Every structure is written in structure tokens, then in C-alpha cells.
Amino acid sequence: MAEFWTSFTTALAPFDVPITIVFYILGAFVFRWILLKLIDRSVKQIVSGVKKKRGVTDTQALSVRSPLAAVRTVQRTRTIGSVLTNIVNVVVVVILVVMIIAKIDPGILASLSILSAAVGAGLGFGAQRIVGDVLNGLFMVMEDQLGVGDVIDMGEATGVVEKVGVRITQIRDVEGTLWFVRNGEIQRVGSFSQGWNRIVFDLAVPYETSRAHVERVMLQAAKELTEDPDWMDYFIGTPEMWGMESISSDAVVLRLTIRVRPGTRWEVERELRARTQDALKSAEINLPSLKAIVLDGADGQPTAGGTA
Known part of the structure; x- marks a missing residue:
């Protein structure tokens, strides 16, 4: 038996890198699936709990019959769930790419770090804008400036918030046009869905x-x-x-x-x-x-x- 496993592993040695990469990819998909399921389950539990407590079956009825705090809890929970989903997707992809590169050639990462330092000055401005978009989007959600389902006015775009991403917020106006607004460019938000x-x-x-x-x-x-x-x-x-x-x-x-x-x-x-x-x-x-x-x-x- 020992000789069998030795010969088996020897035969697979040339395929070590491809097999490892496949396992990395499968592991990343499983890890991502588990995290997204946890986020989705948490969001649904909070939303269902609020609806059950208020005796309604959908969010539209909740907005009419329930106190404003309950409506904001549902909207904010869904928005945070959307943002966390986007963050999970980005982080998992980045980690997967780094692990695959390290498996193919560990020296590539060192080369990439040197290269990134060389071009960092040139990409600095673009990176700052991306970081600004991400941070502004997170602060808008944390401060409850907007949520999925809110009707808001951003100046150039006015309509219903359909999605709040890590970098982009999507707004559908009354004519059906879907607007993609960079979070870093949002200077003001007028909400028709808070308070009264x-x-x-x-x-x-x-x-x-x-x-x-x-x-x-x-x-x-x-x-x-x-x-x-x-x-x-x-x-x-x-x-x-x-x-x-x-x-x-x-x-x-x-x-x-x-x-x-x-x-x-x-x-x-x-x-x-x-x-x-x-x-x-x-x-x-x-x-x-x-x-x-x-x-x-x-x-x-x-x-x-x-x-x-």
C-alpha cells in the first residue's frame, strides 16, 4: 500500500500546480458561497423579524403600517447586506488571484511588489479616487444616508436606490433610466424616504x-x-x-x-x-x-x- 501511494503521488507530481490551483478555485467558491449564505440569512432573519413583529408580509405594507424606525431597519439591513456581498466578492477574488500567483511562481509576487512601487506614483491618483469611492459608500450606509428602496435626489440623478455597491450606487429614475453614480462623487443626498x-x-x-x-x-x-x-x-x-x-x-x-x-x-x-x-x-x-x-x-x- 505504501508503494502504491508513493507511485501515485510521484505520478501526480507534474500536475501539482494545476491541481492545487483547481482546489484553490473550488475552495474560494465554497468559502464565498458560505459567506454569502450567512449574509443573506442574517438579512432575511432581520427583515422577517421586523415584518412579523409588525404583522405585514411585504416591505411596501410595512412602510405604511409600521413606525418609521422599522422601515429604516429593513432598508438599512438590506443595504448593508448588499455592501457586504460586494466586499466578499472583491476580497475573495483578490485573495484567490494572489494565492494562484504564489503557487505558480513565488518570485512573481516579489517582482510585482517592486513593479507596483515603481508605478505607484502614476496610479496614486486613480487609487485615491477608488479608495474615496469605497470609503464614501461605507460611510453613507453606516450613517444611514440612503438605503436600498429609498427615493433620493442626488442632483443629477433622482429616483429609487436599487443597489449600493462598494464603489457605485445604482438609481432608477421615474422614466426607467438606471443611473450609475460613483460614491466618491456624491456631494449631497436628499432623501424622500426618511422621517416624513x-x-x-x-x-x-x-x-x-x-x-x-x-x-x-x-x-x-x-x-x-x-x-x-x-x-x-x-x-x-x-x-x-x-x-x-x-x-x-x-x-x-x-x-x-x-x-x-x-x-x-x-x-x-x-x-x-x-x-x-x-x-x-x-x-x-x-x-x-x-x-x-x-x-x-x-x-x-x-x-x-x-x-x-
């Missing part, structure tokens, strides 16, 4: 129309919407009439605001406009021509009686 949103509804009415009457109609329409069982869960607080925002010889602009749950602003705003139109028709209040509307108030800023 405010609907700012401006309505231009004829100069001669009773302003108090129109305000009552607008406020009543908004209150009916907030009391509707199908919509009441979307709101945080009650409607506020901020009053006259601007005035001209043809029309006055009245402003009404409501706080809503994050990410629900647009659908609630559309429903509010539709109900306000029906209420105005019932009250026989006609609106001026679009050419007569002057929206020169301070957009987004409260007037007397409003709260920021």
Missing part, C-alpha cells in the same frame, strides 16, 4: 373669489382625504392652511400643506388634487387661466401660521 414628507399644494384662484371660502373648501377636501379609511394611514398630522402665497391682478395663490409618511407624497398629492377639483366643482368655483397664475411665493417655506 410634506405635501405643498398651491392653488391659484380668481382675484374676485372669496379667499376664505376657497380655503374652507380646500381644507375640507383635505380633511376628508385624511379621514378616508383607505388613505388615513398615509398621513402624519392634520392638514394646515398656510394662506395666501402670492397675489396678482388676475389671481391669488393659496397654499395648503400636509405631512405624510415617507415615500407616499406623490400618490397622496395626486389624490388630493383630484378631490380638490371635485370639491371646487361642487362649490362652483372656477379657476383662472394658466397664463394668469403667478407662483412667486417662497417655494417650500412656511408663511405666518405655518410650521417648518
